[in-house]
Amino acid sequence: MSTASIEGQEIDDAIRRWAVARHLPEAHLARWLALAHEDRAVLLKAAETLHLRTGQLVAAFELLGEIALRERVTIATIMASDEIRCILDGAGSAPGRARDLLDTLRANRFPRLHRMTARLAQEIAALGLPGGIRVVLPKDLSSDEVRIEICARGAADMLRLIDAITNARASLARIADLTGTAESIDDEV
Amino acid sequence: MKFNLDAIHIEEGVRTSPLARRVLDALPSGTAVNYVADGRETARPIANVSDPFGAGKRQMTIMRRRSSFLMACPAGSREFACCGYLVLTLASNCPMDCGYCFLQEHLADNPGFQVYANYTNAFDELERLRRNAPARGFRVGTGELADSLAFDSLTGISRDLVEYFSRRDDLTLELKTKTDEIDNLLEVDPKGRTLVSWTLSPERVFHSTEHRTASPAARIEAARRVLDAGYRVAFHLDPIIAYEGAERDYLELIGNLFDAIAPTRIAFISMGGLRMTPALRAAARRRFPDDPMLVGEEVLAPDGRYRAFIPLRLKLYSALSDRIKKADAKLQTYLCMESASVHRRVLGEVAPPPGALGARLAGI
Numbered sequence: 001m002s003t004a005s006i007e008g009q010e011i012d013d014a015i016r017r018w019a020v021a022r023h024l025p026e027a028h029l030a031r032w033l034a035l036a037h038e039d040r041a042v043l044l045k046a047a048e049t050l051h052l053r054t055g056q057l058v059a060a061f062e063l064l065g066e067i068a069l070r071e072r073v074t075i076a077t078i079m080a081s082d083e084i085r086c087i088l089d090g091a092g093s094a095p096g097r098a099r100d101l102l103d104t105l106r107a108n109r110f111p112r113l114h115r116m117t118a119r120l121a122q123e124i125a126a127l128g129l130p131g132g133i134r135v136v137l138p139k140d141l142s143s144d145e146v147r148i149e150i151c152a153r154g155a156a157d158m159l160r161l162i163d164a165i166t167n168a169r170a171s172l173a174r175i176a177d178l179t180g181t182a183e184s185i186d187d188e189v
Numbered sequence: 190m191k192f193n194l195d196a197i198h199i200e201e202g203v204r205t206s207p208l209a210r211r212v213l214d215a216l217p218s219g220t221a222v223n224y225v226a227d228g229r230e231t232a233r234p235i236a237n238v239s240d241p242f243g244a245g246k247r248q249m250t251i252m253r254r255r256s257s258f259l260m261a262c263p264a265g266s267r268e269f270a271c272c273g274y275l276v277l278t279l280a281s282n283c284p285m286d287c288g289y290c291f292l293q294e295h296l297a298d299n300p301g302f303q304v305y306a307n308y309t310n311a312f313d314e315l316e317r318l319r320r321n322a323p324a325r326g327f328r329v330g331t332g333e334l335a336d337s338l339a340f341d342s343l344t345g346i347s348r349d350l351v352e353y354f355s356r357r358d359d360l361t362l363e364l365k366t367k368t369d370e371i372d373n374l375l376e377v378d379p380k381g382r383t384l385v386s387w388t389l390s391p392e393r394v395f396h397s398t399e400h401r402t403a404s405p406a407a408r409i410e411a412a413r414r415v416l417d418a419g420y421r422v423a424f425h426l427d428p429i430i431a432y433e434g435a436e437r438d439y440l441e442l443i444g445n446l447f448d449a450i451a452p453t454r455i456a457f458i459s460m461g462g463l464r465m466t467p468a469l470r471a472a473a474r475r476r477f478p479d480d481p482m483l484v485g486e487e488v489l490a491p492d493g494r495y496r497a498f499i500p501l502r503l504k505l506y507s508a509l510s511d512r513i514k515k516a517d518a519k520l521q522t523y524l525c526m527e528s529a530s531v532h533r534r535v536l537g538e539v540a541p542p543p544g545a546l547g548a549r550l551a552g553i
Contacts, residue, residue, distance in 0.1 A: 066484040070432075110486045112433075113498050140488035141498040144530055179500070 011041050018047055022054045028061065039075035046079065049088055050098040063105040078108070116141060120178060127171050132161050135172070137179060146176045192284035192339065192401065193247060194302075196221040200228040200252040203306035208344060209251050212304075215343045228252025232281075232301030240476060242293055245300025246284050249340070252303055254278070258311035259318065262333060264525065268492055270532040270540030272459070272523055273547020274363070275318075275327055277311050279346060280304045280335035285367055288398040288477040289428050292334065294469040302335075304344055312353055319359060325544065328551035329354075332365025332386070339368055347373045355380040361551035365425070367402040369411035375418050384456055384551075385415045386423040389446065391438035394430055398482045405442060409449045416454060421552065427461035427525055429505055430482050431497035436508050443512050452517035457550050460509060461525035462502045463487065464494040499531075506535040521550060 012033060019029040032040055043064070047057050064075045071078075078084065087100045107114040117137075124135045136147040148165065152158035165172065197216065199209050201224055213222065225231055228250040234241035235248070262274040281303040282296055292300075318327065331337045331350070341347045347364060354362040355378060362383045364374075374385065387408040390398075395405055403411070412422045424446065429439065446455075463485070465473065474483050487495035496502060506524065513522055523546060524532050532540040540546070 069479065070481045070484045072481070110488075110498075112501055113486050113488065116498070116500055138491075138499075141500060142488045142490045142496070144499050144534070145491075 008037055011037070011044060014048075015040060015044050018044065022057070024054055024057065028058055032061065036074065036076075042076045042079045046088060046101065049094070050101060051094040052098050056098055056102060059102055060105055063102070063109045067105070067108050110140075113141060120175065123175060123178065127168050127175075129168060130161065130164050132157065133164060135175060141179065144176075144179055146179050148172065191342065194220055194249050194284075195244075195247040196223060196249075198223045198225050198228060198231040198248065198250040198252075198301075200224075200250070200306070201226055203251060203253055206251070206306040208304065208306040208308070208346070211345050212249075212251060212343045215345075225250075228303065229299070232299040232303050234298065234300055242297060242300045242472070243286060243476065245296075246282055246286060246302055249302045249304060251306050253307050254305035254310075257314060258305070258308070259314040259329070265543070268528060269526050270524060270529050271543040271546070272525065272550060273328065273543035273545075275329045275547075276333040277315075277329055277331045278305075278334050279308045279311065279331050280340070280344075282334070283336045284339050285336060285402045286400040287367075287402065288400070288473050288480045288483055289430070289463055289465065290473075291465075291469055293472045293476065294466060295334070297472065302340075304340065304346075308346060309349065315353075315357075315360065319357070326359045326361070326548045326551050328361045328363055328384075328547050330363035330365055330386075332363065336366050336368060337364035338366040338370040338374075341370050341373050345373055348377050351377045351379050351383045354382040357382065363423070367399065367408065369403040369407045371411050371415050374415055374420065379418075379420050381419070381421065384421040384423055385412065386425055387412055388425045388427060389442060390426075390430075391435070391442045393432070393434075393438055394482060397480055398430075398477070406445070409446055413449055416450060421456045422450065422454070423456040423458065423550075425459045425461070425525070426509060427459055428463035429460060429509070430463045430485060431487075431501050431505055432482060432485055436505055439505070439509055440512055443509065443516075447516050452513070452520050455517075455520060456552060457521035457523065458513055459523050459525050460506055461527070462496055462505070464490075464492075464496050464526060466494050470495050503531065503534060506531070510535055523550070 015032055016029070018024070032043065035043070043061065046052065046060065052060065064078055067078055068075050083104055084101065087097050087104060090097060120137060129135070132151045134149040136149055138145050150158070150161050152161050197212065197220060199222065203209055204224060229252070231248060231250045232245070235244045238244045258277050258279065260276050260278065262276050265271045282292060282300055284302065315329065338347060350362055351374065354360055360382065364383065364385045365388070366385070367388050389405055389408060392405060395402065416422050426439065429435070465487070470483070477483060486497055486501060488498050490496040510522055513520055522536065524535060529540050541549070
């Protein structure tokens with residue numbers, strides 16, 4: 001047996017041990033083991049280093065597969081990017097870094113949605129609305145419906161918050177427009 | 190273009206029908222022909238194959254349709270602005286295999302390609318419709334559960350349809366296709382009552398996702414030829430897939446279309462974004478795991494379908510709509526399966542009621 005195949009066997013054994021310990025469903029294990037050597041090794045490294053929970057591993061695996069397919073790159077290439085290497089090799093708690101990994105993968109999986117959501121969040125923060133008023137955008141910008149929530153304690157508080165909304169009327173209308181208009185995406189689609 | 194069939198099943202009750210005879214006469218030698226008591230049995234998924242839906246596309250069953258032929262478009266819903274399209278189901282399933290096709294979910298339980306030998310009964314249903322609504326006009330199409338022309342070289346159904354509609358001023362037939370199978374059409378005079386429409390996608394989508402279809406250039410060329418033969422033509426940019434670079438590609442596609450066919454000669458252009466129920470998306474990804482078009486930035490929308498998130502969708506619609514209006518401000522456009530709100534934002538007007546839009550699209 002060559003050194004490479006011994007290494008491959010060791011990695012497969014480690015993957016199987018991880019799968020048993022974490023009750024990973026058989027279908028996911030089969031897909032994991034069917035990956036190219038580098039891809040399954042890098043996924044194992046992430047799982048072990050960040051102490052991924054089963055659901056997190058499954059989510060990361062799915063996101064990685066979709067990014068790899070769309071970008072025509074390997075999972076190993078994605079995981080070798082600076083931002084992900086920073087997470088894998090960085091300081092901080094393993095659960096925190098696991099969350100960072102999934103957030104980063106989601107941002108890569110939905111790059112334009114991520115940019116757009118960040119821009120809208122910035123615009124909303126810039127309104128400086130008092131606590132007690134929340135501008136709620138549709139989940140994943142899946143519709144053009146914007147909701148404003150008021151959480152008041154007593155009449156005076158309610159009137160104060162309503163006044164704040166009235167004062168921000170034009171800016172709020174702009175947010176509602178941004179959510180549902182073509183102009184909200186600056187770059188070419 | 191011609192499609193391969195593994196076998197033809199003919200229901201005993203229709204073995205002497207004109208349709209069965211025409212198909213048998215035109216069938217390439219070597220295709221297996223079986224006679225069966227009940228065609229519904231052969232339309233069921235084939236057991237022990239990895240892709241029953243794909244296998245069903247290569248099994249044609251000629252049979253009697255047991256239910257009505259005419260129905261409202263299944264895409265219609267209170268949630269959406271609607272184009273008033275009526276559907277004639279003369280066949281079910283399609284020999285082409287588009288990765289995004291809703292039939293993968295809709296026909297999962299009976300994927301066999303069915304053609305209905307008693308299709309002339311549909312004309313009786315149309316006559317009843319006309320009698321019940323004498324002052325109205327209707328646009329009626331055959332391209333919802335099947336491609337209107339995919340097997341027309343075998344079945345020859347289009348000739349009967351075009352002739353029937355050519356004698357009725359209150360009906361417009363829409364034949365919807367992704368093929369260039371137009372030979373039969375060129376032999377019949379539609380007298381202005383038939384509209385042939387093509388779904389168009391950029392080359393990139395065609396290559397990655399629209400398997401066994403005619404190329405976009407071949408579709409446009411076929412449209413040009415039927416236009417010269419007296420047919421009206423229309424186009425569906427549907428589904429629009431919002432991949433990176435889509436705007437440029439779709440604008441180029443529209444440019445190519447207008448170079449070949451003057452916009453003033455086009456009856457209408459519809460637009461609709463990619464939309465997939467979770468079950469459809471799962472089926473599509475299972476069947477086409479390497480198709481990058483199926484892993485775009487779609488999110489779960491309020492209607493329960495995965496769609497491109499709304500600003501992205503609106504950006505694309507608006508860019509394409511502007512391009513079309515710039516070419517011809519009078520060219521009719523509409524959005525398929527989109528809310529009244531999206532309709533208003535993109536087209537700048539409240540969506541007309543289904544009947545009115547339907548009549549407008551039909552040119553009645």
